[in-house]
Amino acid sequence: MYNQYDYYFKFKKRPSEDKLFGVLKSSKFSLFPIFEGYETDFKHKIKKFGFTSSEKVIEQTGWTIFTNNRNILIIFQYAPGGFDIRIITDKEDAAIGICKLLSKIEGVVDYKKGKLKDNELIQHLNKQLKTLSPNGKALKNATLGTVISKIVSCDKLRVLVKKIADTYGNLPLSFEQLNTLNIDKSELNNLINDANLVQKNHKIICAKCKQPSEFLFEYKVDAEKSLKKAKYSCPKCGNNKTGIIEYYSLTKNALAALKQGIWLEKLCLDTISRITNNYWSGYYVDTNELDGVTVFSGNIILVECKDTSFGQNELYIAMVKAEDVKANIVLIVTTNPVHNNVEKLILKYEKQGKRKFRIISSNNAEEIVKGLSKFFVLKQTNDILGLIDNRSHLHPRNKSYRETFTNDLEL
Numbered sequence: 001m002y003n004q005y006d007y008y009f010k011f012k013k014r015p016s017e018d019k020l021f022g023v024l025k026s027s028k029f030s031l032f033p034i035f036e037g038y039e040t041d042f043k044h045k046i047k048k049f050g051f052t053s054s055e056k057v058i059e060q061t062g063w064t065i066f067t068n069n070r071n072i073l074i075i076f077q078y079a080p081g082g083f084d085i086r087i088i089t090d091k092e093d094a095a096i097g098i099c100k101l102l103s104k105i106e107g108v109v110d111y112k113k114g115k116l117k118d119n120e121l122i123q124h125l126n127k128q129l130k131t132l133s134p135n136g137k138a139l140k141n142a143t144l145g146t147v148i149s150k151i152v153s154c155d156k157l158r159v160l161v162k163k164i165a166d167t168y169g170n171l172p173l174s175f176e177q178l179n180t181l182n183i184d185k186s187e188l189n190n191l192i193n194d195a196n197l198v199q200k201n202h203k204i205i206c207a208k209c210k211q212p213s214e215f216l217f218e219y220k221v222d223a224e225k226s227l228k229k230a231k232y233s234c235p236k237c238g239n240n241k242t243g244i245i246e247y248y249s250l251t252k253n254a255l256a257a258l259k260q261g262i263w264l265e266k267l268c269l270d271t272i273s274r275i276t277n278n279y280w281s282g283y284y285v286d287t288n289e290l291d292g293v294t295v296f297s298g299n300i301i302l303v304e305c306k307d308t309s310f311g312q313n314e315l316y317i318a319m320v321k322a323e324d325v326k327a328n329i330v331l332i333v334t335t336n337p338v339h340n341n342v343e344k345l346i347l348k349y350e351k352q353g354k355r356k357f358r359i360i361s362s363n364n365a366e367e368i369v370k371g372l373s374k375f376f377v378l379k380q381t382n383d384i385l386g387l388i389d390n391r392s393h394l395h396p397r398n399k400s401y402r403e404t405f406t407n408d409l410e411l
């Protein structure tokens, strides 16, 4: 399977085409520009490759293709202050080798993964996104981060904590009270012994009618001490035999991790920043709080997270935010299915051609990670020979060529 590797090079002085082409040609990779007579005009060149000038591909002026006619294909393009190359090969080693060769050319400063255009967009967003939102700050808090990671890593645990939070908030509850929520006993036992999620306290209860006292003791010994000091008599039945039982309440952090679906924002942050090397999570643009923004393959992608339903209202807000950061793709990540009406609206907006939408909807963290990974993977090809077979210029194979290089993301 062939993969695409994108790199950009910055230069102090633009190296001549002769120099660049010469290095690629004389290297062990034997890479030749695919267009004969490079000096002739672009229309002529692309015609030779099977495109007519009326086709959309002509917008991509300036690219040159190199190949060794075997297993490497390079798309090369000058950009202001540097150049972009996309190397299509089945060996990443070869891609790195080619980059090392090019980086030694006089005037070339350095190279990095990604696209030069991405780099410009990243600089632009770095200037625009400066103020962290409350969620952004929370995501940088290490203790809360541990709790969120726990809640993200286990769907069952998350559902359980959510059920308790929705019903009781952080009220102290006895095991009996928790049990009325119809929760699996072993799961409940795991939860109440997790100090990050649940705080344990103690109450004195009447041994006869089980009436609990009002007062909450942090430690059992304190409750015992208090019993030694004063004689207890049950306010309900007057009995004076007592017991001490544990009470459980969700920690501040457990509640915070669920609040506004921040765990979902964390899941997107962790997953996407592994793929793109740039991700802004929890920043303000004007008065709007952004869940996430990233730059990938020439696109600004706005990520909108919803741990509840994503409705029409949310869609409008997302559109305003997308406009603010000039996002051309809106990625909606929601734990609930998206209603038909909202999907219809999205289709309507997509037809206007301004931006594309993509929905990932699942209540399962693993499924969400899978959806995100699939979205951010560049297209793969298993037919490089078809791409470089210039004997069949007008063959339908050239269609796959266009599709491969004009649509980076699976949309």
Ligand SMILES: [Zn+2]
Binding pocket: 206, 207, 208, 209, 210, 211, 234, 235, 236, 237, 238, 239
């Ligand atoms: Zn009693």
